Each structure stands twice: as structure tokens, then as C-alpha cells.
Amino acid sequence: MRVLILGGDGYLGWPTAMNFAAAGHEVCVVDNYLRRQIAEATDSEALIATPSLSERARVFHAVSGHTIKVHIADLADPGVMFDIVREFGPETIIHYAEQPSAPYSMRGFREARETFNNNLNVTFNCIHAVKDIVPDCHIVKLGTMGEYGTPNIDIEEGWLEVEHKGRKDTFLFPRAAGSLYHTTKVMDTDLLWFYVRTFGLRVTDLMQGPVYGLSTDEADLDPRLCPNFHYDDIFGTLVNRFLVQAVAGIPLTVYGAGGQIRGYLNLRDTLQCVGLAASNPAKRGELRIFNQLTETFSVNQAADRIKKVGDEMGLNVTIKSIPNPRKEKENHYYNPAHSGLMELGLKPHYMTDDVITAMLKRVMENKDRIVAGRIMPRVKWS
Amino acid sequence: MRVLILGGDGYLGWPTAMNFAAAGHEVCVVDNYLRRQIAEATDSEALIATPSLSERARVFHAVSGHTIKVHIADLADPGVMFDIVREFGPETIIHYAEQPSAPYSMRGFREARETFNNNLNVTFNCIHAVKDIVPDCHIVKLGTMGEYGTPNIDIEEGWLEVEHKGRKDTFLFPRAAGSLYHTTKVMDTDLLWFYVRTFGLRVTDLMQGPVYGLSTDEADLDPRLCPNFHYDDIFGTLVNRFLVQAVAGIPLTVYGAGGQIRGYLNLRDTLQCVGLAASNPAKRGELRIFNQLTETFSVNQAADRIKKVGDEMGLNVTIKSIPNPRKEKENHYYNPAHSGLMELGLKPHYMTDDVITAMLKRVMENKDRIVAGRIMPRVKWS
Numbered sequence: 001m002r003v004l005i006l007g008g009d010g011y012l013g014w015p016t017a018m019n020f021a022a023a024g025h026e027v028c029v030v031d032n033y034l035r036r037q038i039a040e041a042t043d044s045e046a047l048i049a050t051p052s053l054s055e056r057a058r059v060f061h062a063v064s065g066h067t068i069k070v071h072i073a074d075l076a077d078p079g080v081m082f083d084i085v086r087e088f089g090p091e092t093i094i095h096y097a098e099q100p101s102a103p104y105s106m107r108g109f110r111e112a113r114e115t116f117n118n119n120l121n122v123t124f125n126c127i128h129a130v131k132d133i134v135p136d137c138h139i140v141k142l143g144t145m146g147e148y149g150t151p152n153i154d155i156e157e158g159w160l161e162v163e164h165k166g167r168k169d170t171f172l173f174p175r176a177a178g179s180l181y182h183t184t185k186v187m188d189t190d191l192l193w194f195y196v197r198t199f200g201l202r203v204t205d206l207m208q209g210p211v212y213g214l215s216t217d218e219a220d221l222d223p224r225l226c227p228n229f230h231y232d233d234i235f236g237t238l239v240n241r242f243l244v245q246a247v248a249g250i251p252l253t254v255y256g257a258g259g260q261i262r263g264y265l266n267l268r269d270t271l272q273c274v275g276l277a278a279s280n281p282a283k284r285g286e287l288r289i290f291n292q293l294t295e296t297f298s299v300n301q302a303a304d305r306i307k308k309v310g311d312e313m314g315l316n317v318t319i320k321s322i323p324n325p326r327k328e329k330e331n332h333y334y335n336p337a338h339s340g341l342m343e344l345g346l347k348p349h350y351m352t353d354d355v356i357t358a359m360l361k362r363v364m365e366n367k368d369r370i371v372a373g374r375i376m377p378r379v380k381w382s
Numbered sequence: 383m384r385v386l387i388l389g390g391d392g393y394l395g396w397p398t399a400m401n402f403a404a405a406g407h408e409v410c411v412v413d414n415y416l417r418r419q420i421a422e423a424t425d426s427e428a429l430i431a432t433p434s435l436s437e438r439a440r441v442f443h444a445v446s447g448h449t450i451k452v453h454i455a456d457l458a459d460p461g462v463m464f465d466i467v468r469e470f471g472p473e474t475i476i477h478y479a480e481q482p483s484a485p486y487s488m489r490g491f492r493e494a495r496e497t498f499n500n501n502l503n504v505t506f507n508c509i510h511a512v513k514d515i516v517p518d519c520h521i522v523k524l525g526t527m528g529e530y531g532t533p534n535i536d537i538e539e540g541w542l543e544v545e546h547k548g549r550k551d552t553f554l555f556p557r558a559a560g561s562l563y564h565t566t567k568v569m570d571t572d573l574l575w576f577y578v579r580t581f582g583l584r585v586t587d588l589m590q591g592p593v594y595g596l597s598t599d600e601a602d603l604d605p606r607l608c609p610n611f612h613y614d615d616i617f618g619t620l621v622n623r624f625l626v627q628a629v630a631g632i633p634l635t636v637y638g639a640g641g642q643i644r645g646y647l648n649l650r651d652t653l654q655c656v657g658l659a660a661s662n663p664a665k666r667g668e669l670r671i672f673n674q675l676t677e678t679f680s681v682n683q684a685a686d687r688i689k690k691v692g693d694e695m696g697l698n699v700t701i702k703s704i705p706n707p708r709k710e711k712e713n714h715y716y717n718p719a720h721s722g723l724m725e726l727g728l729k730p731h732y733m734t735d736d737v738i739t740a741m742l743k744r745v746m747e748n749k750d751r752i753v754a755g756r757i758m759p760r761v762k763w764s
Contacts, residue, residue: 078491078495109460109510109514112506112510113460113506113510116502116506117503120498120502121499124494124495128495132491151551151553152549152550152551153544153546153547153549153551154546154547154549160544160546162535164535164536164542165535165536167534167535167536168534168535169533169534169535171533171556171558172556172558174544174553174554174556175572176553176554176575176576176579177576180576183572183573183576186572187569187572187573190557190565190568190569190572191565191569193558194558194562194565197558197709198709198763199764327579327580333549381580382580382581
């Protein structure tokens, strides 16, 4: 299968590229290094420096024999998108090419505009390139569980049957996201749904929860193949940040009451989910939506679990609540369905004590690289 | 009240500007002439040529004594938006500044991209300019009934209370639009709702049906003040197109089965609705949504009503079904609520025989200007 990965330099894009190549697929990655530029500009660089995408592809080829084709180019430019799609002729596109930081998108007008235009234009160009050049290509789009927000009803997988005044219809599950970044993904969903039903595109939209971890079969082959492990307030996801705080002897900073519940998954399960979606494509004219998470826990529960394991390893972990820089409910109902990917064959890697121990050990090996000033929130929602 | 009208050169923007000025408000209009350029490029010019916006403002001042300030500038450029908002300090912004043609948005990639970037960037810039400069300003945004599509349940005014598995919540009413143009308005709504609930903006979103007519108190003062009356396949709305076909002796072209029902309103009622919304502003942190229509009828019913009146005037009107260039349901349930604006005081001007007669007479005075080649659909959805 020819697999084109948009945003192939990212925390998820790069491990996904290696994973598809290792499975024998023909893989091409494209990235504009926007995340690298933002990380440098905001002093938010990853714990372990990662070589350029071309260099990582060379290292991966040397250790595995597999080839990954690399383009450094801006997919928000339609000429770039159309040329690459025409040249490579993908059967599957995995679309990760979005500015992924909620705090960055809320930092100021310039950052908001950059996020807005990058994310929407890449999705728009991708849709049109597929429609016009490879209409049978399956688009696997990374959405986010954050699109749904925290409604007071069970979160179904993408769709909701509504009965109203004695009549029924099925609609996209209501969305109400908590940042501009998340809102751009809501808007992506609207756009994909319009083009799917109007032109018969085939799309899988993966509503993913926050991912944690830094180990995959391919990444573990060589330290230079490590995913970008961010622990800063801009790109760091909750669990990864807590792991670094635990190792650095900094209290785990809980935003507000800590009752915020989200659905999480291990990086290894992101690879499984994207692989399962790609090998079981959506039908023509289908917008198939999966909720991509394996377990739910609150911020307080995450902190407690990491503290327990960290303490057993002698880290003496403390937890501290700080004022919430975000605007979000700190205590709420949360019950998302997530059976679709299990039915396709997902075998979850839960966040067990062993998994936490292994992650803490990897971070401890890199303890000297931790920059404490990158951890506390620097962006407030209002 | 200082009223800033974005898209003040349009079919609705210009009569709105005159109406607010005549009511004693301080009015500033901005337009980038995008519709004029598209009309020229696609041979879709209005029945009655309209002078430039500056010229229209001069004529209006001469006949009424009222002043309308004019900027010809591109609001998709954030510098333009921020400068104008800073300089004028609006208390109300009426936002019409979107590429409004569904067929144009579906014509090809270039036209789709132009629509997408213009519409979303103007809304984005407007939101940020208000948030940063005049946070108490009331944004009156023109949405469209087309955002909802044709669901199988009653269409409520913007919001829907959902009961699901024994729990309840209220969400934006589900949206599923029929063109890229309409989808950009769905995306506008998502964006407005995010910024309203995060930053306490005050927004009224008017979900307007297709408008017809060419007479308003101010427009009738001088023929040069006439709204842009389009009858072409690009900008012409259904009723206006049928009026011109009836006068030109061309069959009224019904797309497909003609059972498509929409909610319509008279141009005079658009002015009333926008005026009522502006003088009864939404609260801080409120996204208030009204369905802006006064009556519903199907395409066949519209054709029959115009044929009946036209025949009485001796026009010998015929009706002909042609293949539907759009992708839409041709027979469907349609029951939209629209009591909110009535409760604020809207006094509807329904499409009576007298109203149709008056419109046909105005078109007959301009019969020589009709270009028949502009009427049949030139854009197909797929």
C-alpha cells in the first residue's frame, strides 16, 4: 500500500511512518517543520533532540533496511499538496499535519492565525487533491476527543441518533471544543463531512485522546529514532509532563481541581489504531469516526498513579494544584464510547505500573536535559 | 449607535447601511468588491447596474442628508480589520462580508479556495478585532438557514436540547449544509461559539433564508440606490430569478422535482430583522441565534405563485423542470421554528400577489437589460 503521511516529523507522524514502512508499505512523509520552528521560538524543545527528518529516515534505513521518502514542504500551499499527491499517488493518506498545541493557539493573534490557517488549509487542500487526483484514496484524519468537549451525555463514536418531537434523524455528535486548536479540528470535521457526502470521498476520522509514551518497536532500534518527547507547557501532553516533573523533583502541577477526565492512550496504541484504520478502509461516501482512547482517568488520578510508581522507585513525588490557565470544567460527567477500534482488533497497552516504570526510567536516563523553566503554563486562556 | 457594516456593497449590505443611516445611526461600510469582481468574471452582472459604493453614498447623502462612511478594503487582511475597528470604534458590527454564492463555491478549486479563505478569515479577524479592541461590541453575523440542511426533525432556533440514555444537555442544532459556501457558515458558527463561551463576546447569528425583492424605503428614493438585483445562476436567488424568467418569456426553471422547501423573506424584512437584532443586543457571553425567515414554500409553489400573478399580468408564464445541478433532497420534511424575531417585533411582508406584481413591474421596466444566457445553471455539484 502507498501511504502518504502528512506531518511526518511529529510526535505521532514519525513513529507512524516507521511502523508502516516496517510493515512493508511504501511510505512517503511530508512536513513543513512548523512544530520545530514553534518549539525553538517558544523555548519548548523536546527532552531528547531529534535529528532532521531526512537524517532519521537515513538512520532508520541503516538499522532496518526500510525506506521512507521525505519531503520538507508546506502542505498549506495547494501547489505543494497537489504535486505530491499527483507524484506519489497514495492509496492511504494519514493526515497529522496540524499545529497541535492548544496553548500555542491561545497565545495571541499571530499564533491563533498561524494555527487557523495552517490547519484548515492543509485539510482543505488534502480534500481537494484527493477529490481531483486520487478519489478512491482513503483519508485517515487525526481528529481529537477534545472536539466533543465535556458534554453531560455519553459521548458516542462520532454520531448521535436524535429523537425530537416524535421524529428521528442521525447527526454528527455535537462538538464544543476547549481551545482554538481543538476548534480547528471541529471545523475540519464539518469540512470532511460535506465533501464525503457530496463527492463520495472515503474518510476515517480518529478522535484521539492525549497520547503518552516514547517507546515503539521501531523507535527502540536506535536512540536517534526516538519520537519528539515534549514535556513543556506548549507541546507536552499531561502524562509526559508529569513523568518529567516526577524525575526532576518538581511537584506534579494539577490545573485547578484536577477532576478533568480525558481518554488516554499509549503511543504504541496510536500506531495500532492508525494501522487498523488504514488496513480496514472506510467505504466510498463514508465518514467513519472512531474514538481513539483505551482508558479514561482524571488529572488527579494520573498524578496519583505516577506518584505511586515514582515513590516506589525512590523519587519522592509531590503533587500541587495551581490556578487553571485554561477555561474548562474541572468536575464533569465523562463517558465516551470506544469500542470501534477494539472491534477492528486493537489490543490495548494500558498505563500499568510497569509501563509507568519503564517511561520513568527512560526519562531518568535523560534527567540532565530537563529544563525546568519549560514546564509551568505560560499561556492563559483569558 | 456606531454601526460598522462589513460587506456593505452587497445585495443586503447596501440597503442595510442606508436603513441604519436613515434611522439616525453613525454608519461605516467596508467592502472589497469581491462580488463585483466575480460578477464581472463570470458574466453574472446585476439587472440594474449599481454605481460604486462611494458614488452610492454620495447620491444617498444628496437625496436624504444622511452620511455613510465608505472604505474599499479587504477585511480578510487582519491589518485592515484591526485598523478600521480601532478607528471607528463600532458598538455594533453587521457582518455580511462573505462570498455568498453556493454555485461559485462549487465551481472549481480556485473558486472554492477563494470562498473558503475569504469567508473564514473575515470572521476570524472580526472576532479577534472585537475581542482585543471593542470587547463590548455586539456582532450581528449573517448565517444561513442552509447551515441546517434538511433534517428529518423540526429545526429549532440554533440550539437543541438532547436527551440521551437518561441524561440531558443542550447543543448547537446539528448542521449539514449543501454547498461549500454554506459549510463556511457552519464553520463560522463553530468559531463564534468557541470565542463567545471563552471570551464572553456578544453575538447574534441570523440564520437567514433566501431573500427576494428590490424595494426598500431608502432604495426607492433614487434609481441609483437600487440593491444589486441578481437573476443569474451565480448570485441570483430563487424568487428573483423566477421574476426575470417570467418577464423574459423564459420557462421558470425548477431544479429536479421542485419539492425543495426553504424559508424565504422579503428584503424589507431583512432590514427589520437586522435592525431589531442590533437594537436588542445579545448579552455578554451569549451566542443568540434566530431563524430569519417569514414563510416557507417549495420551489414548485414559488413557481406556481409567480406564474399565477404573471399570467394575470398577461405574461404567459411557463414552468419547466431541468436536471438538478445541485446535490440536495428534492422531497423532504421541513419545519423550521422562527418565532424569535417575531417576539422582538418583526412585522412580516409576505410574498402576496401585490408584492409579486410590484416586483414584476420593476423587472418589466428593465426588460431590455435581461441577458438570457446568465440564467441557466453553469455549475454542477459533481
